[in-house]
Amino acid sequence: MKNTAILLLKAFLLVLVFILQPTAQAQEDFEPEEMTAFMLQVPHGVEGNGLAVRGGNLSAYLFFESYYEGNMDVILELCLPEGFVVRDTPVHSFSLQTEYEDWYRLIDFYIPQDLPSGIYNITATAVVDVDGNQHTIMRRTRIRVASKEEIADEISISGLIIPSDEDGYGDPSHPSNTLVIRETSPVLRKLLKVTDLQIGREELTSTFIGVEVANNGVSTVPVIVTYEILDIKTGEPVRAFKPAIMGMDADTFCYAALTLSPGSSSLVSLPLYISENAMGGNYLLRVKVKPTGSDWIAATQSQKITATSRKWGPILITFISALLGVTAVSLFFIKSKEIMDRFKTRNLVLISLFGTVSFAAINLPMTILWEMSHAIFGPFSFLFTGLFYEILLYMLIASLVVLIPKPGVVSLFMMVRFLLGGFITGSFTPITFITLSVSAVILEVMMYAAGITGKNPDPENRLRVGIVCGIADMVSGYTSFSVWMVLYRLFYSNWYITANILIDGFLYTFIGAWFGISLGNRLKKVAE
Numbered sequence: 001m002k003n004t005a006i007l008l009l010k011a012f013l014l015v016l017v018f019i020l021q022p023t024a025q026a027q028e029d030f031e032p033e034e035m036t037a038f039m040l041q042v043p044h045g046v047e048g049n050g051l052a053v054r055g056g057n058l059s060a061y062l063f064f065e066s067y068y069e070g071n072m073d074v075i076l077e078l079c080l081p082e083g084f085v086v087r088d089t090p091v092h093s094f095s096l097q098t099e100y101e102d103w104y105r106l107i108d109f110y111i112p113q114d115l116p117s118g119i120y121n122i123t124a125t126a127v128v129d130v131d132g133n134q135h136t137i138m139r140r141t142r143i144r145v146a147s148k149e150e151i152a153d154e155i156s157i158s159g160l161i162i163p164s165d166e167d168g169y170g171d172p173s174h175p176s177n178t179l180v181i182r183e184t185s186p187v188l189r190k191l192l193k194v195t196d197l198q199i200g201r202e203e204l205t206s207t208f209i210g211v212e213v214a215n216n217g218v219s220t221v222p223v224i225v226t227y228e229i230l231d232i233k234t235g236e237p238v239r240a241f242k243p244a245i246m247g248m249d250a251d252t253f254c255y256a257a258l259t260l261s262p263g264s265s266s267l268v269s270l271p272l273y274i275s276e277n278a279m280g281g282n283y284l285l286r287v288k289v290k291p292t293g294s295d296w297i298a299a300t301q302s303q304k305i306t307a308t309s310r311k312w313g314p315i316l317i318t319f320i321s322a323l324l325g326v327t328a329v330s331l332f333f334i335k336s337k338e339i340m341d342r343f344k345t346r347n348l349v350l351i352s353l354f355g356t357v358s359f360a361a362i363n364l365p366m367t368i369l370w371e372m373s374h375a376i377f378g379p380f381s382f383l384f385t386g387l388f389y390e391i392l393l394y395m396l397i398a399s400l401v402v403l404i405p406k407p408g409v410v411s412l413f414m415m416v417r418f419l420l421g422g423f424i425t426g427s428f429t430p431i432t433f434i435t436l437s438v439s440a441v442i443l444e445v446m447m448y449a450a451g452i453t454g455k456n457p458d459p460e461n462r463l464r465v466g467i468v469c470g471i472a473d474m475v476s477g478y479t480s481f482s483v484w485m486v487l488y489r490l491f492y493s494n495w496y497i498t499a500n501i502l503i504d505g506f507l508y509t510f511i512g513a514w515f516g517i518s519l520g521n522r523l524k525k526v527a528e
Contacts, residue, residue, distance in 0.1 A: 321434045
């Protein structure tokens with residue numbers, strides 16, 4: 001009996017050992033650093049040594065996550081240096097029930113104005129209770145407290161890009177330091193006023209402002225970047241450039257938060273909203289950089305900008321030119337038999353020959369030399385390309401008119417060039433169609449009106465032909481610029497357009513037409 005009782009006791013103890021062993025093993029295997037994630041950021045968003053200005057309000061970010069499958073009780077305490085004023089509960093208790101469950105808090109504190117500058121240590125302690133066993137985890141970081149003067153020497157605005165794209169880089173479709181106001185057409189405004197109609201529209205983002213901020217110090221600095229547009233005379237903010245959007249003030253949208261590492265710079269873009277009642281003129285853009293938690297401006301930079309309305313001239317010219325081109329082509333197909341009957345077969349052959357020569361001598365070489373000339377000469381490449389596109393081209397046109405002084409010869413010549421360029425080089429583009437059709441129509445009308453073609457033609461008057469061709473090419477050149485600006489949203493400076501029109505459009509064309517008459521007379525003698 002006694003032996004039986006001993007055996008039963010041993011069996012009970014053995015079962016008890018097997019029951020308790022997994023728990024003990026689990027407690028033994030629990031590693032706090034491997035089974036948890038514990039993060040401390042001061043200020044919020046700064047990994048490592050942060051920077052704060054005296055008199056600022058900051059937030060310490062605490063994050064704790066469990067990788068343990070069971071229950072975990074945590075007591076977390078934030079220990080701030082003496083002198084820091086805590087505006088929240090520094091001790092928090094919570095329980096995490098399962099794996100990957102987390103907890104986080106922002107604990108606000110204030111740095112007094114009279115606190116001495118220097119480096120301060122901040123500690124966060126987490127006491128983790130797992131199945132009655134406690135484990136302590138600590139995180140330490142440092143924060144540098146500095147005066148406004150010290151921080152002002154470290155933070156700077158190293159660049160302003162206006163306008164920019166959404167990444168902060170420049171926008172080549174508009175001139176620098178310029179904002180385009182998307183106003184309604186003046187004609188449409190008058191029509192709406194007369195008819196008492198209204199157009200409702202939401203505010204649109206006009207552009208972006210690129211700001212590059214640099215940190216020349218040795219501490220990581222979180223900053224807020226914002227801007228305001230001021231009246232250049234009174235210095236007062238212009239609310240038309242920061243309107244209320246969706247019931248909220250635009251300041252809610254027009255800022256960027258940055259964390260600058262020591263010795264680094266960062267480029268950000270800020271959206272710029274324009275109200276429909278904004279007016280064109282000169283304004284002052286002022287960009288401000290503030291340390292997070294402070295209303296004090298650490299760095300500022302002002303730049304004069306110009307607000308301009310949308311240019312309706314190029315839009316109107318593009319529309320009229322496209323309509324003129326379509327109309328001219330439609331009339332040609334409608335009356336193609338009548339037009340072609342005016343020319344003999346040898347005339348059509350000669351026009352085709354001149355069109356082919358112009359394509360082979362101008363279009364084909366320039367497909368190679370165009371990019372090369374832009375790379376070498378930059379904005380002055382038109383001085384080189386004009387030798388082909390103006391002098392050589394109008395030599396052929398003038399000589400062809402001397403040989404066949406009839407209305408329609410220029411149009412057929414342009415059509416051959418367009419078709420050859422389209423089928424061989426694939427240049428069937430709206431710009432090519434519009435510019436060539438406008439050039440053909442203007443040349444035809446002006447040559448007929450000047451008596452160069454028609455019933456009593458005088459195609460050998462060098463001065464008259466040169467002036468007519470020069471004026472016609474100036475008009476078609478300006479039309480080409482307008483079409484490029486509208487369809488491809490490109491920007492050209494006024495001096496560049498003027499130089500192209502005067503030199504490339506008139507001077508080169510006049511020279512080409514002058515020598516073209518001599519060439520035409522020689523070919524005429526050979527033909528006779």
